[in-house]
Each structure stands twice: as structure tokens, then as C-alpha cells.
Amino acid sequence: MSESIDTGITLSAGDVGRPERAEQARRLLTLLMETERAIYRDPDIASTYLNQAISLLTVTRHNKTPYKPRGGLASWQMSRIDKFINNNISNSIxxxxxxxxxxxxxxxxxxxxxxxTGMTPLVYVAAMRVKAAQQFMLCSTRSLSDVALSHGFCDQAHFCRVFRRETGLSPQTWRKLYASNA
Incomplete structure (x- = not known):
């Protein structure tokens, strides 16, 4: 399962405020992981999981309604906030x-x-910290404790809780799945 597949689901920093996209990605990841587990044990169940994943992708590809928040902050304001968060990711915000x-x-x-965004500022900051930590872990072998502290988390346990909440995986599992150096 190391091949790259165009799923039609791409998540970016702008999707942090779009919980439906994150939920679709989590659901897809869960279905694919269940398929991988079941493929040798019970091919019929694996086929069912795979069909569900394909259905999710089909719905996602055809549901291209743009996300337009009503009221709230202007794009320049969100850009200023994002820039501040990125520049201060290791500090308390x-x-x-x-x-x-x-x-x-x-x-x-x-x-x-x-x-x-659909979330509080602190939840958004935590999500941005997790995204930054993910990018860092792709090319670093530093310990999870170091990753946590360098991305503004008070300790490794807090980092692991927030990371799991955001991605559905522990940082260690995520690193094993996605980092080339793990």
C-alpha cells in the first residue's frame, strides 16, 4: 500500500476550518486500514470496505460546492492570523x-x-500545530517529546492527545505510516 493514489481528497491548511473534509479523510483512512487488515483474513469483508471507500470518494469528487462562511473574518484577517500562528508555532498563543x-x-x-472556521481559536491553533508537527516528522527522526516541545505543546502526552484527536492516529503510528525515515 505504498503506492500513491489520487483520491480526489486533498487537505490543506484551509481545510482546518472544514470539519466535514477532515471527517471524510478520517473515514476514508479508517476504511482503507480495515481493508488492509481484512484482506487476507476475509476477502469478502475487505471487498465491502473497499466498496465503501470508493463510494466515499465518488461522493466527495462530485460534491464540489465551495465552502463560503457567512460573516466572520475577512480573508486578509485570516491570513494575518495564520502568519502569526506559523511564526509563533513553538510559543504559547x-x-x-x-x-x-x-x-x-x-x-x-x-x-x-x-x-x-467552525472552531474556536485555540482548537484551530492546536490543529495548525499538529499540521506543522506532521510536516516536521516527515523529515525528522527527533523524539516525539522534542517534536511536541518544538511545536508549542506543553509535553508529549498533550501532543499525543491532540494529535490523535486531529488525525485519528497516534503520532508514532502516523510517523510509521507516512515518514520515510521512521
Whole structure:
């Protein structure tokens, strides 16, 4: 299963605020992992899982309605927030700091941010930290503890909890599946 397959599902930093895309990717990954486990044990079940995955991909490919949040923050505001988060990924990032970047009160900022992304600023920051950690783990053999601390998590346990919540996998399992140097 090391071949690259064009699934039609591509996730980017902009998809962090699109929970339906992350859920589709998680569901697809689960189906494919179950297929791999069942392929020798019970080919009929493996075939069922594979058909479900194909159905999910077909629905995803044909459901191309653009995501347009109502109200919320402007794209330039989100760009400013993203740039700040990326530049400070290893530091503590508080909602009040993000709000002050846009000269908004923390309350107004949180409401507008959630309206734009579908999540709170702190959940978004955590998701961005996980994405950055994933990119880092693709080309690094540093310990998970080092990865956690260098990406703004207070410790490895916190990193593992957030990583699993975001990806459905532990960092160690993810690294074994995707990193070429693991």
C-alpha cells in the first residue's frame, strides 16, 4: 500500500476550518486500514470496505460546492492570523494576542473566528500545530517529546492527545505510516 493514489481528497491548511473534509479523510483512512487488515483474513469483508471507500470518494469528487462562511473574518484577517500562528508555532498563543492583531475584543474575535472556521481559536491553533508537527516528522527522526516541545505543546502526552484527536492516529503510528525515515 505504498503506492500513491489520487483520491480526489486533498487537505490543506484551509481545510482546518472544514470539519466535514477532515471527517471524510478520517473515514476514508479508517476504511482503507480495515481493508488492509481484512484482506487476507476475509476477502469478502475487505471487498465491502473497499466498496465503501470508493463510494466515499465518488461522493466527495462530485460534491464540489465551495465552502463560503457567512460573516466572520475577512480573508486578509485570516491570513494575518495564520502568519502569526506559523511564526509563533513553538510559543504559547493566546486568544487575546490573536484578537489584538485585528484590533478586536477577544469576545468579538472568538465569535467571528468561530463563524469563519467552525472552531474556536485555540482548537484551530492546536490543529495548525499538529499540521506543522506532521510536516516536521516527515523529515525528522527527533523524539516525539522534542517534536511536541518544538511545536508549542506543553509535553508529549498533550501532543499525543491532540494529535490523535486531529488525525485519528497516534503520532508514532502516523510517523510509521507516512515518514520515510521512521
Amino acid at each position: 493566546r486568544t487575546i494576542e490573536l484578537a489584538s492583531l485585528l484590533s478586536l475584543s477577544p469576545s468579538h474575535f472568538t465569535h467571528a473566528f468561530k463563524q469563519t
